[in-house]
Amino acid sequence: MIEVADKKRVLSRAFSGAPVATRALAHRVSDALVLAVSGKSGMASARLAIVGNQSGYKELYVCDADGANLRQVTQDRSIVVAPAWMPDGKNILYTSYKQGYPNIYRTGQREAVSKFGGLNASAAVSPDGRKMAVILSKDGNPELYIRDVRTGSLQRVSSTRRANEASPCWSPDGSQIAYVSDSAGRPHIYVLALKGGSPKRLSRTGSENVAPDWGVNGQLTYCSRQAGRYRIVVADPRTGVSRVLPLDGADYEDPSWMPDGRHVVVSRSVNYRSSIYLLDTQEERSISLKEGAGDWFSPACSRHY
């Protein structure tokens, strides 16, 4: 690839792959071109974990960033909740009831990752792969814990007897966690520095602020209920400045950053039917990725730190 203006070579690289892998190859080429031109990561090679109910159960599926190449991952005939990619971009953590109680499982592993009494949910592994943030109620109330992945030792992070914690996610450098707590009466987004100090509330408006995701661009996205609708917010955790994406009258929930730091994948509901959409947070446009054949929800995008 040559830049026309100064005839400078921008990209010169050969790509090869098996004939059956032409899609994956095209995605790699596309990401390489985006990186060469803009200096930013592309999103074409990213993969999505989504939950679908077309079988009558809630099973885990994966597909390409454009919604194609759908593959069913679980066949548990149970309920899958809140899938999240491991930082290796290969395995997925999720909550399932396949053994009767809500425990946390990892794809490719039969034994539960976490199966304490009560709730085991919202597992999120740190970018370096060493720690897992998780919501457990084993000590009598839903609280945020951090587990050492290697030793299994648990550190309790929150102590709110009268409140819930949910949905932890890690900052790209692994030094902070954003999560949901209703300790102020309504669910809001809080940011906690792991080196110490008290959690800082980030969301100010909206009757519900849930499902945060921290992108490699340093920005947080979350779902906020505003004027009766669920909308997507992009917020800078350093300044607290936030922006509500002005979309149509549908409900948008569960945002997950694409690796390009510009797009988010969301679930979009109209008349209580849910599908997967891609939102451009700059141009404020959206396109459908996965629609029809049942409901699709809880999208999570793979990421490489």
Add this chain to the structure above:
Amino acid sequence: MIGFRRLVLVIIDKEWVMRRVSVKVGFMCIALGGVLFISGCQSTGINEGVFGSDNLYGDPLIADIPLNDLDGLPTNGDRTLFAPVQFAYDSSALNPSQAVICEAVASHLRVRGGVILEGHADERGSRDYNLTLGEQRALAVRAYLIELGISPSQIQTRSYGEEKPANENHDETAWSENRRVEFAIY
């Protein structure tokens, strides 16, 4: 609710000054009146059954009693023996008019068996958050059962969040039926 609580406080103070000896009786009357008042408010509009963030039943310290390990625990039970208890929107406070169901469950558990308290939420809000909300509802019922003298070893909680609605419709009636804790008796 805040206004009502203040009112109770003022009345208690008056009682204290006027008739020290019968303060306890007076307080009980007021408490009973309070329960009736709250029950009476129930059918009024949007804040139906909202009792603030405090649970009227269940000692907060019970939130420090650990749950049982899952190994060897039953995973199912009979849900037809007791009606579910219901909750206000985004609330895990046990409704006084529903506490009587918990008391019936406690009577049953004093004789035999155990219970899985299955917490549920309506479909509004994130699935993740609804999971912890359902769990906290189950834990509110657990706290009250423990307060009624039931051993924590007989009680397990299981939150389904919004994943298992009792009523599949998308209206206020369905939502209020879906914000519930079911008793799976084993």
